[in-house]
Every structure is written in structure tokens, then in C-alpha cells.
Amino acid sequence: MCLAIPIKILEIKDNKAITDFKGEKEEFDIRLTPDIGIGDYALVSNGFIIKKISAKEAEEIFRVIKPKEEI
Amino acid sequence: MNLTGEQFAARFSCRCWTSRMKGFSNLLENFAVHGTNYEKAIKILRKLSSFAWYEIIAKKNNIDNPFNIRVVRAYWLGDDKLVGQIESPGSALLLFHNFTVLEDVHRYPGVTVEDIDRCKVSVAKACGIKEGRIDVHHRELIQQDGEFFLTQNPKIISIEKGFVRELETGDWVVYHEEIAIDVLSEKEALALIQRTEEAIKLFNQQRA
Numbered sequence: 450m451c452l453a454i455p456i457k458i459l460e461i462k463d464n465k466a467i468t469d470f471k472g473e474k475e476e477f478d479i480r481l482t483p484d485i486g487i488g489d490y491a492l493v494s495n496g497f498i499i500k501k502i503s504a505k506e507a508e509e510i511f512r513v514i515k516p517k518e519e520i
Numbered sequence: 521m522n523l524t525g526e527q528f529a530a531r532f533s534c535r536c537w538t539s540r541m542k543g544f545s546n547l548l549e550n551f552a553v554h555g556t557n558y559e560k561a562i563k564i565l566r567k568l569s570s571f572a573w574y575e576i577i578a579k580k581n582n583i584d585n586p587f588n589i590r591v592v593r594a595y596w597l598g599d600d601k602l603v604g605q606i607e608s609p610g611s612a613l614l615l616f617h618n619f620t621v622l623e624d625v626h627r628y629p630g631v632t633v634e635d636i637d638r639c640k641v642s643v644a645k646a647c648g649i650k651e652g653r654i655d656v657h658h659r660e661l662i663q664q665d666g667e668f669f670l671t672q673n674p675k676i677i678s679i680e681k682g683f684v685r686e687l688e689t690g691d692w693v694v695y696h697e698e699i700a701i702d703v704l705s706e707k708e709a710l711a712l713i714q715r716t717e718e719a720i721k722l723f724n725q726q727r728a
Contacts, residue, residue, distance in 0.1 A: 453569030454627065464608075478608040481576055492572055495623050496611040500572035509567075 453492035453499065455507035458485055466498060525589035527552050529565050529574070531683050532596050532617075535697035537639070538568055552683060562587075570595065570617070577602055577615050596641055597694065597708070598715035611726055617641055619719035622668060626727070633668075637661040640716070641701075643694045643709045644674065652681045654693060654700055659713075667724045670717060 456468035456475070466479045478497045479485050485498055490507035492500045533539055534548035544564050551561035565571060565587075573595045574586035581602045583591055594602040598616040606613040614620070618640045624631045637660055648655030657674035681687070682699035692709035694701050704712065
């Protein structure tokens with residue numbers, strides 16, 4: 450599978466970010482990507498944000514994968 | 521010709537889910553073997569989620585190039601001291617494919633344990649070789665009561681000979697998505713099995 454899911458950063462507090470994935474809120478550790486900011490898109494895995502990506506890249510991934518409720 | 525980190529990455533990524541969905545498999549396979557279409561292949565490899573892990577491992581070890589062969593091997597085989605663990609309150613992250621991939625079952629209801637079994641990096645002894653295929657003693661990933669395990673009793677499965685040119689019955693072969701990637705020494709193979717079991721144990725502990 451080798452998937453990584455794009456999310457959008459809604460809020461940052463200390464080392465945690467509140468994120469949105471198609472309406473689902475989740476908290477992730479941001480220490481691997483300290484340059485992340487509110488409104489950015491990023492890939493997440495196992496409780497961590499692992500890479501900041503552009504909105505265009507996020508859209509490309511959304512086109513390939515389907516969120517939970519659509520599977 | 522020595523295998524570059526980029527080509528080694530392409531061997532593992534050519535059959536991954538994203539490559540298949542986006543039609544990248546042939547280009548990456550040709551690049552892995554012949555080094556052709558270098559720029560396109562690199563562009564694709566940089567877009568795959570595995571590249572994010574190469575970047576993290578490289579940064580953690582002060583290595584400039586995320587495609588450094590040691591970095592790529594560390595992520596896929598876990599056979600290098602570069603693989604590490606990142607701690608966070610309540611969770612830990614092992615920078616190794618066979619750890620990171622386990623989460624997909626929980627995150628995506630459409631993803632099955634069988635999918636992850638094919639996606640994990642496996643190593644097994646070859647027990648038959650014929651017409652471009654290899655029979656191996658495969659230890660399957662299973663899930664019982666919410667926990668993952670590797671079966672103790674291997675079953676024989678057939679995989680593509682893929683990137684392996686010379687192989688004898690009894691050799692250890694590493695494979696991903698049912699395509700052979702390389703031949704490993706017994707020491708490397710046993711280390712990969714041990715690290716996989718450690719990764720599964722850590723994942724189960726965190727999910728408990």
C-alpha cells in the first residue's frame with residue numbers, strides 16, 4: 450500500500466497540530482516538520498506529520514486515494 | 521555497475537500501490553534495471569510517500585542525499601544503524617517500512633491484512649526456481665484479536681523473479697509486492713526478520 454494521507458493543518462499548539470482530513474479532526478506530532486504552518490497540507494503516518502506538501506500535491510493524492518467514507 | 525540508491529528505491533517502489541494506480545510501474549522497473557529515464561524516475565520517486573521517510577532518515581543522520589543507498593536500504597531493509605526510533609508522548613515511530621505500513625489497515629477500511637502482507641518487505645528461502653518465478657517459504661502477516669503476527673509455519677508462495685538474476689534453491693530472497701528485489705546473506709535475512717518482529721511488537725504495544 451505504501452500510503453501517506455494528506456491532511457490540512459487547522460491549529461498548532463506546542464508540538465501538536467490539529468488537522469483535518471475530509472472533515473475528520475485528528476492530532477499529530479509536528480516535531481519532524483517544524484516549518485509546518487496553519488493552512489498547510491502535509492502527509493501523516495503513525496501519529497506524526499512526515500512531510501509538508503503543496504495544495505496541488507495534496508489534490509493529486511486525493512484523486513488517487515479515496516477517503517474512508519467513500520471506500 | 522553498482523546499484524544506486526535511486527535504483528534500489530525504484531526496485532521497491534515499482535509495484536507499490538501508488539505506482540500501479542498512476543501507471544508508473546514500467547518506467548520505474550526499467551529505471552531500476554537500466555537506469556533509463558533518470559529525470560522522470562527521480563521525479564516520481566520524490567513524490568512517493570517513501571521519499572518522506574528517506575528525507576527523515578537522512579536528516580536524522582546528517583546525510584545530504586535522501587537517495588543515499590544506506591538511507592534507502594535502512595528504510596526498506598532496516599539493516600543499517602541509520603534506522604532509528606522517534607519518541608512522542610504516547611507513541612513512537614520506527615523509521616522502517618515494516619513498521620510504517622502497518623497503520624494502513626487501521627486508517628483505511630478498504631485495506632486488508634492481506635494487502636499489507638504483500639506490501640511488507642519479506643525475506644524467505646527459495647525452495648523452487650522455474651520460468652521467471654521463485655517459490656519461497658513465506659511467513660504470512662496475520663491479525664488476531666487486533667494484534668499483528670507473523671505466522672510461525674510458512675506457506676509456499678510463488679513470486680516473480682523480478683530483479684534477481686542469479687539464485688539457487690536455499691538462498692535468502694527479499695521481496696515486496698510479490699516481486700523479488702535482491703538476494704540477502706543469512707545474516708542480513710535474519711536481521712530483517714528480527715527487525716520486522718520488533719516492529720510488529722512495537723506497533724501492537726502502541727495499539728493496545
